[in-house]
Amino acid sequence: MLAKRIIPCLDVDQTRVVKGRKFMDVKDVADPVELAKRYSEQGADELVFYDITASVQNRSIFYGTLRSVADAIDIPFMIGGGIKTVEDFRIALLSGADKVSINSGAVQNPQVISEAKTRFGSQCIVLSIDAKRNGKSWDVYIKAGQENTGLDAIEWAMRGADLGAGELCINSIDMDGVKEGYDLELIATLCERLSIPVIASGGAGKMEHFAQAFRVGADAALAASVFHYDEIKIQELKAYLKDQGFEIR
Amino acid sequence: MIGIIDYGVGNLRNVEQAIARAGYQAFISSDISALAKAGALILPGVGAFGDAVAKLNGSGARPLLDKWAASGKPVLGICVGMQMLYEKSYEFGEHEGLGYLKGSITPFGQGSLKVPHIGWNQLVVIGDCPILKGVEDKSYAYFVHSFYAKADSPDVAAYTEYGVKAAACVNKGSLYGVQFHPEKSSKTGAKILSNFLELSL
Numbered sequence: 001m002l003a004k005r006i007i008p009c010l011d012v013d014q015t016r017v018v019k020g021r022k023f024m025d026v027k028d029v030a031d032p033v034e035l036a037k038r039y040s041e042q043g044a045d046e047l048v049f050y051d052i053t054a055s056v057q058n059r060s061i062f063y064g065t066l067r068s069v070a071d072a073i074d075i076p077f078m079i080g081g082g083i084k085t086v087e088d089f090r091i092a093l094l095s096g097a098d099k100v101s102i103n104s105g106a107v108q109n110p111q112v113i114s115e116a117k118t119r120f121g122s123q124c125i126v127l128s129i130d131a132k133r134n135g136k137s138w139d140v141y142i143k144a145g146q147e148n149t150g151l152d153a154i155e156w157a158m159r160g161a162d163l164g165a166g167e168l169c170i171n172s173i174d175m176d177g178v179k180e181g182y183d184l185e186l187i188a189t190l191c192e193r194l195s196i197p198v199i200a201s202g203g204a205g206k207m208e209h210f211a212q213a214f215r216v217g218a219d220a221a222l223a224a225s226v227f228h229y230d231e232i233k234i235q236e237l238k239a240y241l242k243d244q245g246f247e248i249r
Numbered sequence: 250m251i252g253i254i255d256y257g258v259g260n261l262r263n264v265e266q267a268i269a270r271a272g273y274q275a276f277i278s279s280d281i282s283a284l285a286k287a288g289a290l291i292l293p294g295v296g297a298f299g300d301a302v303a304k305l306n307g308s309g310a311r312p313l314l315d316k317w318a319a320s321g322k323p324v325l326g327i328c329v330g331m332q333m334l335y336e337k338s339y340e341f342g343e344h345e346g347l348g349y350l351k352g353s354i355t356p357f358g359q360g361s362l363k364v365p366h367i368g369w370n371q372l373v374v375i376g377d378c379p380i381l382k383g384v385e386d387k388s389y390a391y392f393v394h395s396f397y398a399k400a401d402s403p404d405v406a407a408y409t410e411y412g413v414k415a416a417a418c419v420n421k422g423s424l425y426g427v428q429f430h431p432e433k434s435s436k437t438g439a440k441i442l443s444n445f446l447e448l449s450l
């Protein structure tokens with residue numbers, strides 16, 4: 001059976017891993033290669049690297065860092081941050097990424113999803129959405145959570161899947177860094193409507209939160225600070241989830 | 250030396266690095282005469298089948314693979330590289346493969362299962378295959394694909410369950426193929442890759 005995945009997320013600023021709270025107040029944490037190796041050895045199923053600076057001049061440094069990560073680990077990883085064009089996909093894949101996450105770039109030019117699909121296949125395209133609750137629905141935000149597009153998150157996710165995204169990563173801005181659990185209603189709604197895998201992101205603080213996300217249908221759960229600061233150990237989390245009856249590697 | 254066939258698709262470095270971690274030397278090349286001298290060949294593959302097979306045919310590597318398939322020298326196809334060993338694929342149209350293995354590549358059904366099949370799934374070992382030596386039944390490997398080969402052929406040494414039984418490891422003579430990514434499958438993948446690399450000696 002297909003296992004539920006645990007995905008530590010590393011926000012990288014050129015050569016260092018950082019973690020913010022509600023996208024602000026960024027603090028320096030660790031060396032990406034060191035952290036990636038540690039997570040891989042602890043049983044992480046996959047890793048995500050977000051280039052949080054995403055300025056053009058610093059991006060080549062970021063990709064150099066990721067090349068070292070790719071050489072050091074033997075589990076899959078995803079790159080995100082500042083991806084706009086098919087050429088960006090190509091460069092990310094060449095630096096060793098298995099998947100590329102596109103966020104603002106896809107909102108600005110949705111066709112890039114279908115172009116990347118034709119060229120590299122759906123399996124490497126992750127549509128990443130930063131969503132914020134607005135009454136009974138969720139709005140799509142871009143530019144690291146700074147700009148409300150007015151798009152409905154559920155509708156945009158469905159359109160992205162139609163265009164060729166192979167996975168959806170849903171990040172709740174409301175829950176990000178707060179550690180009170182994932183936005184379960186958002187995840188459940190997406191899992192009902194989509195036929196591609198859904199990665200839950202934003203809000204994990206306790207082991208129970210991962211179980212909650214899987215229970216409402218998430219295929220994978222992503223978290224950052226609880227792993228960086230050793231508040232949750234991946235082995236213990238996986239043992240707990242196995243006890244809860246989930247299929248875990 | 251292990252030759253990794255560079256025919257213009259995707260990143261081959263991860264495979265090269267995984268081979269290096271296993272203690273073997275590999276080279277990435279599109280030079281057919283250099284590849285012909287390798288002890289074993291790896292046929293990688295990412296992306297769409299049609300595109301990959303067109304590029305492979307255009308690369309000049311096809312006659313070399315035909316020769317190796319007939320002469321019994323070890324070849325390992327990975328992911329779409331495994332799929333290309335088959336006769337044809339129905340991924341976005343209908344495309345001829347290399348035809349070394351009987352059968353075709355078809356999409357996962359439109360059932361309740363999510364497609365692509367992404368993540369860690371178990372290998373159900375059903376055949377006696379040299380590259381699965383020492384690999385426990387139900388070990389997890391990392392899969393990323395939307396199309397698959399059926400597991401009902403004698404060439405299938407291991408399958409994985411995802412609504413259907415999908416071929417995970419195939420073997421016919423000196424030809425091997427894995428649908429999962431051994432270079433991304435942690436210790437299980439490293440073991441399978443090492444087993445294949447041993448065949449090059």
